[in-house]
Amino acid sequence: MSNHRYLPMTEEDRKEMLQVVGANDVADLFADIPTKVRPATSMNIKPALKERDLLKHFTELSNRNVSTKDFPSFLGAGVYDHHIPATVDAVISRSEFYTAYTPYQPEISQGELQAIFEFQTMIAEITGMDLANSSMYDGHTALAEAVVMVAGHLKMKKQRVLVSDTVHPEARDVIDTYVLGPRLNVASVNEAKGKTDVNDLKEKLDDDVCAVVVQYPNFYGGIEDLKAIREACDESGAMMIVKSNPLALGVLTPPGEFGADVVVGDTQPFGIPSQYGGPHCGYFATKKALMRKVPGRLVGQTVDEDGTRGFVLTLQAREQHIRRDKATSNICSNQALNALGSSVAMTALGKSGLKELAVHNLKKAHYAKQQVENAGFTIVNEGPHFNEFVVDVGSNVVEVNKKLIDKGFIGGLDLGRFDQASDNHMLVCVTEMRTKEEIDRFVKALEESK
Amino acid sequence: MRTKEQPLIFELSRKGRKGDSLPELDVPDVSVEELLEDSYIRKEEAKLPEVSELQLVRHYTALSNRNFGVDSGFYPLGSCTMKYNPKVNEVVARMPGLSHIHPYQPEEQVQGALELMHELQESLAEMTGMKEVTLQSAAGAQGEWTGLMMIRAFHEANGDVERTKVIVPDSAHGTNPASASVAGFDSVTVRTDERGLVDLDHLREVVGKDTAALMLTNPNTLGLFEEDIVQMAEIIHSAGGKLYYDGANSNAILDKARPGDMGFDVVHLNLHKTFTGPHGGGGPGSGPVGVKEDLVPFLPKPLLIKKEEQYTWDYDRPQSIGRVKPFYGNFGINVRAYSYIRTMGLEGLKQVSEDAVLNANYLMKRLEPYYDVPYSQYCKHEFVVSAKRQKDQGVRALDIAKRLLDYGYHPPTMYFPLNVEECMMIEPTETESKETLDEFADALIAISKEVEENPDYVLEAPHHTVVSRLDETTAARKPILKHEQ
Numbered sequence: 003m004s005n006h007r008y009l010p011m012t013e014e015d016r017k018e019m020l021q022v023v024g025a026n027d028v029a030d031l032f033a034d035i036p037t038k039v040r041p042a043t044s045m046n047i048k049p050a051l052k053e054r055d056l057l058k059h060f061t062e063l064s065n066r067n068v069s070t071k072d073f074p075s076f077l078g079a080g081v082y083d084h085h086i087p088a089t090v091d092a093v094i095s096r097s098e099f100y101t102a103y104t105p106y107q108p109e110i111s112q113g114e115l116q117a118i119f120e121f122q123t124m125i126a127e128i129t130g131m132d133l134a135n136s137s138m139y140d141g142h143t144a145l146a147e148a149v150v151m152v153a154g155h156l157k158m159k160k161q162r163v164l165v166s167d168t169v170h171p172e173a174r175d176v177i178d179t180y181v182l183g184p185r186l187n188v189a190s191v192n193e194a195k196g197k198t199d200v201n202d203l204k205e206k207l208d209d210d211v212c213a214v215v216v217q218y219p220n221f222y223g224g225i226e227d228l229k230a231i232r233e234a235c236d237e238s239g240a241m242m243i244v245k246s247n248p249l250a251l252g253v254l255t256p257p258g259e260f261g262a263d264v265v266v267g268d269t270q271p272f273g274i275p276s277q278y279g280g281p282h283c284g285y286f287a288t289k290k291a292l293m294r295k296v297p298g299r300l301v302g303q304t305v306d307e308d309g310t311r312g313f314v315l316t317l318q319a320r321e322q323h324i325r326r327d328k329a330t331s332n333i334c335s336n337q338a339l340n341a342l343g344s345s346v347a348m349t350a351l352g353k354s355g356l357k358e359l360a361v362h363n364l365k366k367a368h369y370a371k372q373q374v375e376n377a378g379f380t381i382v383n384e385g386p387h388f389n390e391f392v393v394d395v396g397s398n399v400v401e402v403n404k405k406l407i408d409k410g411f412i413g414g415l416d417l418g419r420f421d422q423a424s425d426n427h428m429l430v431c432v433t434e435m436r437t438k439e440e441i442d443r444f445v446k447a448l449e450e451s452k
Numbered sequence: 453m454r455t456k457e458q459p460l461i462f463e464l465s466r467k468g469r470k471g472d473s474l475p476e477l478d479v480p481d482v483s484v485e486e487l488l489e490d491s492y493i494r495k496e497e498a499k500l501p502e503v504s505e506l507q508l509v510r511h512y513t514a515l516s517n518r519n520f521g522v523d524s525g526f527y528p529l530g531s532c533t534m535k536y537n538p539k540v541n542e543v544v545a546r547m548p549g550l551s552h553i554h555p556y557q558p559e560e561q562v563q564g565a566l567e568l569m570h571e572l573q574e575s576l577a578e579m580t581g582m583k584e585v586t587l588q589s590a591a592g593a594q595g596e597w598t599g600l601m602m603i604r605a606f607h608e609a610n611g612d613v614e615r616t617k618v619i620v621p622d623s624a625h626g627t628n629p630a631s632a633s634v635a636g637f638d639s640v641t642v643r644t645d646e647r648g649l650v651d652l653d654h655l656r657e658v659v660g661k662d663t664a665a666l667m668l669t670n671p672n673t674l675g676l677f678e679e680d681i682v683q684m685a686e687i688i689h690s691a692g693g694k695l696y697y698d699g700a701n702s703n704a705i706l707d708k709a710r711p712g713d714m715g716f717d718v719v720h721l722n723l724h725k726t727f728t729g730p731h732g733g734g735g736p737g738s739g740p741v742g743v744k745e746d747l748v749p750f751l752p753k754p755l756l757i758k759k760e761e762q763y764t765w766d767y768d769r770p771q772s773i774g775r776v777k778p779f780y781g782n783f784g785i786n787v788r789a790y791s792y793i794r795t796m797g798l799e800g801l802k803q804v805s806e807d808a809v810l811n812a813n814y815l816m817k818r819l820e821p822y823y824d825v826p827y828s829q830y831c832k833h834e835f836v837v838s839a840k841r842q843k844d845q846g847v848r849a850l851d852i853a854k855r856l857l858d859y860g861y862h863p864p865t866m867y868f869p870l871n872v873e874e875c876m877m878i879e880p881t882e883t884e885s886k887e888t889l890d891e892f893a894d895a896l897i898a899i900s901k902e903v904e905e906n907p908d909y910v911l912e913a914p915h916h917t918v919v920s921r922l923d924e925t926t927a928a929r930k931p932i933l934k935h936e937q
Contacts, residue, residue, distance in 0.1 A: 008538065009804070010884070010885035010886075011811075011886065015886040016807075023810070032809070034677045035708060039709050041707065041709070045578050045710075047578060047793065047798040049798065050794070050798075053540055060547060061547065063550070064548065068553070071552045077557065079556055089505060089509060096516040098517065098524055099519060099732070100537070101524075102524075103734060104734040107857065107863055109854070109917035109919055109920070110518075110519070110917055113515035114515075114733040114734070123462065123935045137734075142777065172775060175774055176777065176778065178774055179752075183597075183601075183634050254488070254494055277783050277784040278555050278562065279778060279780050280782040281784050281785060302931050302932055303927070303932040307921055310920075316928050317928055323627075323868070324626070326629040328633070332594075332627050332631040333593055333594075334592065334626075334627050335591035335724065336591075336735040339732030339733055346508065351471070351472045354502070355474065358472070362477055364487060369479035437478055438478040441479070
């Protein structure tokens with residue numbers, strides 16, 4: 003048998019080792035597999051590629067995709083095109099980080115544990131919350147887990163959840179699946195002019211509602227009235243769960259200041275490439291009162307026997323490997339490496355950099371909206387927005403986007419994807435990556451593509 | 453020798469230092485106050501660290517030096533398959549057409565990515581003996597939950613609403629009972645018998661009309677192949693239940709036994725284990741789920757299909773359990789797994805399982821004279837030893853693990869499975885050489901002698917790490933979860 007470069011065992015080694023274990027042939031080691039369940043024929047798997055040919059194959063696959071590095075992109079909707087500092091890849095490419103697993107042995111995992119502790123601190127700071135966990139799969143599942151956590155915290159006495167129609171439609175779908183387990187009922191709160199209809203919320207709120215779920219900035223880029231929503235929640239005793247783009251919180255008042263009970267979202271805007279939608283990195287921040295209900299890993303500060311500061315996984319009595327069926331969530335592997343990448347990006351930004359970046363995103367999106375409006379398009383919703391806004395492009399967005407790609411632009415999101423009645427509505431996203439020149443050319447291309 | 457503690461990044465911060473490189477604003481400037489209502493303008497900046505680029509790099513380099521990965525040394529963490537993470541996988545995953553594509557780009561702009569995913573789905577279906585595979589689930593635990601939700605939907609579609617129980621062996625991964633709960637089931641434990649296998653008589657006792665599924669990992673967490681699998685499948689199926697395969701341990705069975713042939717109806721795989729997605733310090737992973745034909749209608753939305761030589765997302769799936777994750781799963785990890793499969797080919801993958809199993813058996817044999825081996829038949833990719841003998845001399849498995857750190861090894865999975873006293877679960881993987889296994893065995897043998905001759909030295913271990921044993925009790929009693937600035 004020829005040896006593969008990932009497999010160090012020589013024929014000689016194998017012979018010696020078989021002798022030690024008392025087997026004549028490696029087949030003896032598999033003799034306990036009943037004949038009945040052994041495959042009749044070998045698997046149909048393509049032959050191995052050498053590294054040169056593998057790279058050629060992947061280059062070819064990669065080249066068949068239109069990259070957002072090739073053309074300016076105006077897509078957002080939860081996945082944003084931001085500059086990724088070179089330091090991010092330098093750090094996450096250190097194999098002491100990326101080839102390690104969960105830091106079960108703290109004495110040789112202080113690096114990862116401290117990095118997570120710093121991540122938790124940064125997220126708590128940005129969201130204005132008491133604490134944050136080590137990460138979740140992504141913003142949407144973090145949101146669904148928040149709903150389940152809150153219902154559990156209220157001991158399942160309140161089984162209804164109100165989710166605003168201005169929350170990302172895919173996040174709403176994920177919530178719908180997650181609540182099937184605990185059998186919670188989800189009702190939606192209407193949208194009015196691109197924002198949560200607070201009157202509708204008030205009408206639907208009652209004693210049976212455990213949580214109200216909103217997004218800030220919301221799916222359409224709008225800034226929700228968290229103050230009014232909080233007041234409505236308080237009247238009925240519901241908890242307020244807010245999904246937030248953490249970059250926006252560089253300029254927006256953090257949900258914590260409005261009294262949010264749980265703030266979740268995705269740190270993708272901080273150093274994580276779009277990667278066709280994943281892996282990104284969910285964050286989960288909450289109040290102290292909910293600390294022992296939080297899903298996933300938490301890192302805490304402590305000391306060693308000599309009094310030296312150190313870090314450990316803590317409050318593990320919440321988790322599946324200790325509590326099994328009584329755990330607060332089944333999450334085990336999370337998004338640690340991406341949390342690290344985001345920590346590096348947040349560190350690179352720093353205190354003033356986060357604010358300035360958020361402000362640039364705010365201003366550029368408003369500039370783009372103004373230009374689109376000046377070109378004669380209808381802006382669907384009024385009011386301030388972050389990154390995104392909805393444009394009525396006057397014809398089918400799918401067709402418009404086909405014309406735009408020919409002109410060298412990746413157009414905005416077709417909202418007809420989620421609601422057929424909106425198939426003329428494009429969700430346009432502008433980040434700091436889009437230069438004035440690109441925005442101006444895009445508006446022109448949009449005019450020509452009607 | 454301890455080194456001094458690494459300051460927190462916040463402690464390195466000095467007001468006014470900058471690490472960002474934001475270009476000048478090139479659109480006409482408008483004040484924030486003109487764009488936002490005052491109550492929505494953040495007044496106090498988030499206290500992120502203010503450091504220069506070199507300080508950032510030195511800080512994270514210092515942290516990496518306080519961490520241990522597979523590239524640092526042997527990492528026999530049982531059930532985690534800490535094998536070599538190929539460097540070429542990192543190269544391909546960073547290709548611009550794979551790392552910088554947006555999930556909402558029209559399908560015609562991402563046919564290369566879709567083809568890759570489709571090829572991976574088909575390869576995984578082939579390896580597991582399943583009809584269809586979805587790549588949606590983010591990790592093993594999410595795969596388990598996704599699979600159980602499909603089983604639940606299947607039973608409900610048949611009007612079978614009384615099936616509320618999921619049977620889980622006492623040796624199962626903790627995620628199994630947790631996933632059952634999250635999916636709305638109660639879990640029932642089935643015992644392990646003296647062979648280390650599921651007790652068939654007990655299984656017959658606990659199975660019934662209320663059984664929705666049996667969750668099983670095979671080989672199990674003791675590293676043993678459940679050789680009664682055919683009877684088990686028969687017991688569960690004749691009661692109307694489904695068989696769920698936890699693929700965390702699939703490194704042992706590539707081309708040797710396919711879950712589909714064993715009678716399993718649903719399978720998840722951990723692409724960050726058997727298929728070399730790097731573990732990342734705890735993730736991201738990827739947990740694709742495969743199903744037999746009768747469960748295909750319940751797969752999560754959307755499903756990737758091939759239609760007239762084009763790949764497309766199918767959303768029109770009325771019986772689907774719905775969406776489990778935004779977009780299409782952890783694509784970046786799936787790219788690495790596909791790269792690995794194409795690098796190994798059939799022959800390579802077959803060799804992977806053979807060498808993984810040979811390595812585990814060899815290591816077990818070398819340790820047997822010095823540590824209790826509760827199940828001494830041939831194991832598969834992993835095995836358990838017990839430090840019972842050492843405990844009699846006042847040294848626990850935990851102490852042995854801490855002493856292993858001084859020898860430069862990552863310890864095995866400790867105190868798991870729960871049904872073995874003072875358990876150490878060891879999975880060497882196929883990418884380790886005989887020399888490494890010998891050196892590791894020598895270290896554990898040396899420790900067993902230290903236990904006899906100088907137990908205090910083992911009890912005080914580790915001696916050579918950057919910190920000594922940490923006070924976990926205080927950490928949990930008075931939690932400090934963030935740095936107060």
